[in-house]
Amino acid sequence: MSGDLRSAALDMLFAQDLPIGLALLDSDLRYCAINATLARANGLEVAAHLGRSVVDVLPQAAHDLIPLLRGVLETGRPHHFQIDAEVPSLPGVASEWDASYLPVKDDQGQVAGVLVRAANRSQERADERLRRARQESDQRLRRVLDNLFVFVGVLSPDGRVQEANRAPLDAGGFTLEQIRGREFWLTPWWTHDPLLVDWLKDAAARVARGETVRRDVVVRMAGDTRMDIDFMMAPLRDDQGRVTHLIPSGIDISARRESERALARSEDRFRRAFEGATIGMGLIDTDGRIQLANESLARMFGYTRDELAGKAVHDLVPTRQREAHHGHVGSFMRQPALRYMAKRQELYALRRDGTEIAVEIGLNPMPDSDGQQVLATVNDVTERRAAQSQIERALQEKTALLNEVHHRVKNNLQVISSLLSLQARHADDRVRDALRDSQSRVHSMSLLHQLLYERSDFSALEMGTYLRRLIQLLRDTYLGQSPQIDLLVETPQDLPWRMELQRAIPCGLVVTELVTNAIKHAFPDGRTGQIRVRLGGTALGEVGSPPAATGGVGDHDRLAEADPPWLEVVDDGVGLPPGMAPGQGRSLGLQLLPLLADQCGARLGMESQAGTRARLTWCRDAVGEAHA
Known part of the structure; x- marks a missing residue:
């Protein structure tokens, strides 16, 4: 009977890949035919169903399905239903089924079998979720690739373009539609270089045979510009290991190439400076051995550069200093810093012929991936x-x-x-x-x-000390033990008052003349009184010459704001006669005063009010100009 049921039309129907499951059962509920969709849902091959009963194929669901199938056979009426049943393809899970059982009658109108139409709704929903997840994943991957400036493409095994991400297309100035189906090596990225075209054609053939190729290449971009990329092409295989696609990819390495070129230029400059330096230079490793030496260093010590390479620096130190030198090198390597080794000590080095030379050694730490290195500069x-x-x-x-x-x-x-x-x-x-x-x-x-x-x-004289000693001499010369006149010297305590020799001599003579004149004429008839010699103002450095280094340009500003240096001799005596001024009168001392004041670079002024005040003032402009 099953042979009668299986007509050519039914064979064609069951051979179609339909979205719904179909099966034909005979009166003994054995499978006469089943399509691939329902066979997959049941978890068995199509051939594994034929001739077997529902109980054999679906033992977990048979107790629910058999009564329904028997009902169709007995009544001849179709039955539509939904049921939760477990099938071998999803063990331990009750799937939701939407099924129809239709009676199949023979030529006499008797029910000879059942046509099963079944759809696993749970599986359909799971498949739909999976499909959407895959679609979303593909979309995310596409977005990621399109927003990365890397070239990723898909080629057929014969090297024709199927897919490419957006970034290199935009950079190249064309669209995917313009290159899809074209041979990859004939796309605009490569045609500027015939040798590169030939290499890519050969590379595609090798990758189709299962190899992976990689090299740095230069591609053409929009506006006929160039870009360096790290290019790779790899095979994509299926589950059977067959190459189904070629996957080319590339990463922009223009910045890296430029960095490499800049590093090469820097290394070249360093090497030329290193080799051309007139002082000895050597690169020392953490073990204290010379890794690299320039010609000046080799010539200084009487070796060739190759002979110095690998040599311990201790061998270049005199024998009497080697033990201490080991300690210096070890200490420096533990705490490297830009400094001079054995600072403030006289250093000596040992030449190949055994003679010693005096040297200065500078040390510049240069950390390296292989450990601490030091650039040593040696100067004879x-x-x-x-x-x-x-x-x-x-x-x-x-x-x-x-x-x-x-x-x-x-x-x-x-x-x-x-x-x-x-x-x-x-x-x-x-x-x-x-x-x-x-x-x-x-x-x-x-x-x-x-x-x-x-x-x-001999550069200058400290005037405070000089004036105190000078006044003491004048006191001894003119006053002796007489308490009639007091001679006082007032000098600043915060800053030394220094004056260069050529100005100090006439300045001392001025003071001598003024004090002597006051002793002789300021206190007639045995009067008592006081004579004071005072220094004041801001005396930066030596009066009339550049001051000592006390802060640079700021000293000039402070000098401009402060009082200029001055020296005065003051008495509380009877004062000068009316009309008398320096340079006048018959006294040699008074006649000498203007000349001496001019020689010491000062301006002399005298006034008589409650005594006599004579002041030497050094012009601020003159001192400031000398200071500047």
């Missing part, structure tokens, strides 16, 4: 140290000579002073006073040379 300073020693000896000799000169000048002035003193013993009072004034002037100059000799500083 043997000749410089010899010249420096010669200069120091010459300076010592010059210092000794200047010391002797000032000592002799002081002695000669003391001899002159003694001669004046001897001559004054046999002279009348008027001559004696003139000789004593001259002796005071000689004392002021002699004292200056004595201080220079005592302090061995």
